[in-house]
Amino acid sequence: MENNKRRADAVFSWRREDFQELVETALAHARKLGATDAGAEASEGCGLSVSVRKGELETVERNRDKSLGITVYVGHRRGNASTSDFSRTAIEQTVQAAYDIARFTAEDPVAGLPDADDIAQPHEQPDLDLFHPWAITSEQAAELALRCEAAAFATDPRIDNSEGAGVSAQQSHFYSGHTRGFRGGYASSRHSISVAPIAGKGDEMQRDAWYSSMRNATELASPEAVGRYAAERALARLKSRKISTRECPVLFESPLAAGLLGAYVQATSGGSLYRRSSFLVDSLGKQVFAPHLDVLEDPFVKRGKGSAPFDEEGVRTKPRKVVDGGRVEGYFLSSYSARKLGMKTTGNAGGSHNLTLTSRRTLPEDNLPEMLRMLGTGLFVIELMGQGVNYVTGDYSRGASGFWVQNGEIAFPVQEITIAGNLKEMFMGIEAVGADTYNYGAKTVGSILVNKMKVAGS
Template structure:
């Protein structure tokens, strides 16, 4: 008889308690994925995988250990539990670990209202192949595209169940569909590459394959004959598709794990201005049709919307139970975990205030500067906020895009950069991180 995910987590907990665990939690994850890649009008690769992974965390006093496996046999579960208990006994004490109190547990565990699962039949490989072929053909139809490096379509479905030894149990299921295309323009040393991608919970929400391919092709062609920009201090506009990385640095710096380690440039920023006064950042774990949504976190706490930044002022850290205890605070129900490790603080869906002007309006306001559309590499000091990244995009003169640029570096300090953001109004609302294009004055460019 096939075991369900709750059966597996209960078996893990029973085995751990039998082996000597004082408390424990367990997670079981079952997943299926299918991906199709085409090249030159033909199938290049087809991959399918499915399986179950299980994870167990045991606690003895203030010591803990984690073990995981993809083998769900009873013998393996018993061996896992015995090994975890033995490991925990040798682990160092951590005064901040521990399961949630039952009074903290989420009462509502049904996530169906969040629409995280497309319960239609798994797509046939031939359907995914046709989508990938259409994207490739659309990219090749763009004048100036010389080849398509790859076009791919994929599907995934994942079910997970989490259970604690002191009374919590809950699970969820979610699906995802993806479509991508990487196009190449030019030839020889003058070749340029760019891409487009879309990922959704429901296949019906995906952008069309023709749109994906055409955008990838047009972006690759637009990069032809790129040159280095000028060196100096100029305004820089971060395009929407990479602007979320800037906000991501703030979110990483305000993660409780970094704060608890004392390794964050934002450690003294709580209650202080970190963005312009008219900007907010909200977290919404209950956003519909977003793969990052959840009704309870990986410690069984109920999730809820919260302000991370209000009127530019930082409102709080992102916390799980252990980091909250270490900092003398309450968890923000942001624990996340896989099968092979303990909980860690992690965000769900984030939405930043948009501006009232288009990206073109901000380009016109720039005068002379750089529109960044792609970034490579990263040299960011997590304790000082010093920022330096390789970039490419388009040079702007007199408020108009004039030519493509590459091989340049954008540098500044994140504290100053974030305080001088000007947002556009072009964020994609379906993403888990909704951030528009962002203009920053006076960054340092290293070019020719």
């Protein structure tokens, strides 16, 4: 923790102690005005983003921003305001603004801070090793981006165009507290390298992209590896064609499979449930996935992209099994949504924490070629377009491209098709999950094989 503090002091303009003082000043003024409860959070972020295209520098952007957010409760009335001015006068004016909003807002009987017994205490806030600042200059970042794009161009003569490559280094820290006794904060970082090459010419052009993103820049894939893999993906899509309309099994590449897990989270999140705008309303304890599937949530993964010692309300987080043998064991609830449902918060204000979907059938050798063999004859999807998911009914319809697979082998690339189904049937129809796991944000999952979907083509 002490090493993190020294690193943070070297990177940021504002120290943790400064933020503590700002938060305490805001809370004290809220009490003085007569607030029943109040919360405050001070934060600062800074970073560098560099982009190049066709061997030339395009943009260099540096960002540094700060904010103090105040939430005030007058009984069950809530008001919120924020400022980027950290002077005492500005803080008091911001608290006053939040207080005035609360006084004239309609009363909500479940509005309020978390219950005292849900709040993470200092000894329950482990150091999750989330902060690894990257002391990279704009010249160094540009060099990495150029190497990444150059590796894509060098892969094959058919790649002579690009949408560009980029390098990003981002760091932030915050401190928050509220009148129910919570105090806490930490620093974090997120760095990335990306590229989007274009293969072919004219009507035959195909693009693809790849990236590497990590908390610690030393763990990023090399720019050459990112560039080559993105190029290989674009090349594989050349001479794509349409296929006729049919029903067939569909294999979702692992980055897209994370999107299916994300759809499940959306459908079992508090806001969707208490508004009854989800196809999984009242699903607790019920079979939603195929019986061989489990979903784990672990907020304490070291350097995890979804790791957090507490949620956005200061509620303690904990590892749990949210799906066990296909049955729903837990929702994703904040204090507010939990009260609306007559339940307890699950520590998910702000979202889920490091979800992993696994199958009890998966073997270590179930890599992508093995998953294609399991698919047999059907569609392997590597790109989805559009937002065609109806969370009220579960209906699913997305533009897609990928590969037609015949007898377990890729036959040819396909494009300009639509895949459709219903998420209820798709979840129950998951036949296999690959060992080719990929971490996409806060979700980790292998490729997913769904037994049947409608494919609309020519």
